[in-house]
Amino acid sequence: MLRLAIRFLAGSYHATPWGRHVNEGEIEWPPSPWRLCRALLATGFARLGWTAVPPEGRSLIERLAASPPVYHLPPASTGHTRHYMPVHKNATAKVLDAFAFIGRGDGAVLGVTWEVEPTAAERALFEALAEHLSYLGRAESWVAAEVTDVLPEDLAPCRASECAPGPGHERIALLGPLDALEYAAFRRERVGAQPEAEPEEPARRGAKAPKKTVASRETAKLDALYPADLLAALLKDTSELQRDGWSQPPGSRWLSYWRARDALAQAPVRATRAAHRRGSREDTALLALASDTARGEVLPLLVDGLLRMEVLHAALIRHSDRGDGRGPSPCLTGKDAQAEPLRGHGHAWLLPASLDRADHIDHVLVHAAMTLDERAREALSSVRKFYTKDMCTFITLVGVGTREDFEQAVPYVRAAKVWKSVLPFVPPRHLKRQGANSLEGQVQAELASRDLPRAERIEVELDGGDYCAASDFWELWSRRHPGEVRVEASGEGVPRPEERLATRWRHFRNVRLLKPEQRPPVATSLGLRLTFPEPVRGPIALGYASHFGLGTMAPAP
Incomplete structure (x- = not known):
């Protein structure tokens, strides 16, 4: 097998999934097999001095493409920054840079395993490419990689499968390359067999060149549109794919991977786990709101807080219902399994707050005197947005803990x-x-x-x-x-x-x-x-x- 250990030198991984805009704030975690293969090829050209892919490089990439890798995920949480980019004529455009925060500790390692048997030349090339791999994803996502046989024990597996491995997992779609033989068959089906060229007659002086038929011109267009082989498809620039009208790269396929629901939690991972170690009762969470990027910095008004909290509450209840017959979380609904109201006011309050912008809701404090159960915490980390008639509001979970943990940031506690x-x-x-x-x-x-x-x-x-x-x-x-x-x-x-x-x-x-x-x-x-x-x-x-x-x-x- 081939096993890669990737460390993120800045503690964060920046990458946008294929088909999504950077300002949507989505993160491709783990890195897709398509991205990994292209990163290895780019390293060969940029760091090993390739002018063409060597034979062992071609066979290595084809071997990796035929076997979807198994990932070993470290604990990670989401984060983002917002800044304005200078563009033409002093106009500015706001950019949302979403990333996965992994950290720089001993356990902050992403493992990738391919169940393949490489030749000695292929393994040597793979080790050289891994040694020189400098970034993965966007340019600020610096990495150091090495080939290894041992990974930290607490990493969570993430495999490609059409069936869920069990409860507590969520499906993600990652872009991967086709097998080289599958791509060859796919190209033949799309382009068709090339017609045999008729023997040319000797050109007579002054005679015009024969005109190409409509069929031959269409065949030539298709032949230029579809890369010659899988390697050529992987080497296509994104600008070329966009120019040719591809909505998905030729030679690629969507793979179903299954990761743990909290594999990319929106809460700070280390703070949450420290609270578990202390045995504290997690009764409070803080959510940050962001506006629909198409509407600039429009945030809900505090005077309309009742409606916004109603809609957010309904979204949390939907996400806390796992479909296992137990229903949604009682600390969100205020009702038991028989839909009978709980006594008292122990269930959750959703309190809108203006911490940064006066008269606008930029945060929401969620507090439950009865503590937040596992289903409620999962809902808080999985709800990404909620809709009302006039806007879409994006949500980020700042953290989960006790109310004393938020005393400095939120006056309410x-x-x-x-x-x-x-x-x-x-x-x-x-x-x-x-x-x-x-x-x-x-x-x-x-x-x-x-x-x-x-x-x-x-x-x-x-x-x-x-x-x-x-x-x-x-x-x-x-x-x-x-x-x-x-x-x-x-x-x-x-x-x-x-x-x-x-x-x-x-x-x-x-x-x-x-x-x-x-x-x-x-x-x-x-x-x-x-x-x-x-x-x-x-x-x-x-x-x-x-x-x-x-x-x-x-x-x-």
Whole structure:
């Protein structure tokens, strides 16, 4: 056999699958057999001084093409950078450079095994090509390769097969070369047999050359379009393939490979595994959102957070259902295997956040007091995008861990005595002037249902940024709803006539779109400020649709 060990000197691998645009952010992992064969040929011309492929090089490549390799994958995670490229006349174009992060440790080795029996000359050439291989994929993907018999033990196998090896795997399509004999038969079928040339008569002086027939001209075009053999197909430049109109390189085929679902996780691999070693309860994840590249930097608005979180929640539930009869993850649905609601609020909250861009959702914090199970973590790492009517939003899993792990990046999980609304609070029950269904009573009940301490002061935001006590809310609210409540004579503690509830919260979506029948009892959006006797650790989300972001609060500055 021939076995190659590839190390990534910069810790990352950059390559785009065939047929995908670089700005789609897709990563070809592992490298396709087609890419490996072309890389070996390029190394021969660039580093070994070839002017033509030697005979042992031709036989080596044909031998590798006939046997799809087996990969041995190290742990890897996804990442990307964004930058602007200078182009003609000072215009710029944004480029999305997605990559697989492998690291530079002892276990950060990609193994590739071909089950072939090479000759001595072929093995010697293969070792020379591996020694001089300098990059794989895009130019910034620097590698060092060597022929070896031993690989690290913890690498995960990835094989070509038409059948899944078992649960926990996902299918990926990799481009590979055809067998040389298969390509020869394929070319004969497409081009056809060449017609035998008729014996030429001696040219007479002044006679015109015979005209070519239509059939002979078409045959000549086909003969030029299809490379002469497999090696010629592998040596074709991409620009030539595009010029000739090829959507897939001639001499190639799609192979079905099966890799572990977390082989290219979107979470930082080392941080996640360290959390497992510590035995910590993974209850929090952070997602980063990016816009559809065709629409520039358009991100969802925070005022539309309820709809975006509903759609994202539905996508997570779909991906957490493995089709094994167990259904989706209960920590995402809030229901058990019999579709009965779980008690309490232990299932996941999806809280939209503006960490980098004000008034736009650029991150989503996912927190479940009952911890995130395996199906939920798989869903968080596999959902890549979600669609709403006006845009497509791309998702990257930043990390999974405990809420304390995200304290520096996300204010929602910090500890504070004073908390303010980021998204409006919508009362979960009909409002009353006093008692358990008053505004203060409902807020205290919401805190108790989440195992949070009672607030010593509850205030409601007014226009201009000031706040009034929750006990004054009824009179302010009655001005907007004169037919619903009876306004009593004003007395001490009643707000002044010029005071009114903050109107900025009216622009926030406060009714679920995917389940409009679950409307809030009171369509009133309020900004709150809560003060606790001691610092309380978040996240805090209260009221109607709080699991979809409404009622989200952050520590006051």
